[in-house]
Amino acid sequence: MKENFCDEDYQVLKIFTSGSFFDPDEVPPAVRRAVAEAFRGKAVIAETRPEYVESDALREFLEGIDTGVWSRPLSVAVGLETTNDAIREKSIDKGFTYADFLRAAGIAHAAGAGVKAYLLMKPPFLTEREALDDMVRSIRDVASVADSISMNLCTVQSRTEVERLWKEHAYRPPYLWSVLDVLIKSPVHILCDPVGGGQTRGPHNCGACDGPIVKGIGDYSLTGDVELLRALAETDCGCKEEWMFVLDREEPFCMPLTR
Numbered sequence: 001m002k003e004n005f006c007d008e009d010y011q012v013l014k015i016f017t018s019g020s021f022f023d024p025d026e027v028p029p030a031v032r033r034a035v036a037e038a039f040r041g042k043a044v045i046a047e048t049r050p051e052y053v054e055s056d057a058l059r060e061f062l063e064g065i066d067t068g069v070w071s072r073p074l075s076v077a078v079g080l081e082t083t084n085d086a087i088r089e090k091s092i093d094k095g096f097t098y099a100d101f102l103r104a105a106g107i108a109h110a111a112g113a114g115v116k117a118y119l120l121m122k123p124p125f126l127t128e129r130e131a132l133d134d135m136v137r138s139i140r141d142v143a144s145v146a147d148s149i150s151m152n153l154c155t156v157q158s159r160t161e162v163e164r165l166w167k168e169h170a171y172r173p174p175y176l177w178s179v180l181d182v183l184i185k186s187p188v189h190i191l192c193d194p195v196g197g198g199q200t201r202g203p204h205n206c207g208a209c210d211g212p213i214v215k216g217i218g219d220y221s222l223t224g225d226v227e228l229l230r231a232l233a234e235t236d237c238g239c240k241e242e243w244m245f246v247l248d249r250e251e252p253f254c255m256p257l258t259r
Helices: 029-038 055-065 085-092 098-111 128-140 163-168 177-184 208-224 227-235 241-248
Strands: 014-015 043-045 073-083 116-120 149-152
Touching: 029 055, 029 116, 043 055, 043 208, 055 073, 055 098, 073 085, 073 098, 085 163, 098 116, 116 177, 128 149, 128 177, 149 177, 177 208, 177 227, 177 241
Parallel strands: 014 043, 043 073, 073 116, 116 149
Antiparallel strands: none
């Protein structure tokens, strides 16, 4: 970062570890202290599993980065995925509960840090209706706990269980119509970047209407303009009837009715 960017070029640092920034075995405390010193004065978003959210570690890191510029210079980001423990365990295999997340959120807030929750729309083994309802419910559950919510849309990645199911016609990524419905119903602004949108391995409709909807979801994520989503939801396309049929007729657990 220091070699490629001037301090004035950015104000927020997001730390992706593909793991847990506050796991002392993965990121030793001395390394965390060095990171805090290097990025003092910046707002930091650090990803971690909930079991590694401990008061002493958070307070030490906060003291290292805080210069008084930000009301909450640290946000603890957790891949909650859903507030439904059965879905998180059976469809995603995360290995922690919603109660674990709530405990971590309480510790983070008490230490003066913010909380960011990542949700996952349509992991395997859910029907389109189940996936939609799960996100609506999860957002409402966590809206009063997390300071920000990011909803990731499940995509088909190479050499994964999801890809195996997809190749067997046993999994389909979410319809963009479902994504619009969830975002419109949300009581709070949701960050959502439709990665792979419009592709068969990503969230998609029929192909004809995908482009404007993908762009609109991205624009909403930046602006929070729900009216933009409502206008997109009124788009006239034949695949909307297909989507509504799928919502009504797909049954757990069965092969998806569409590809």
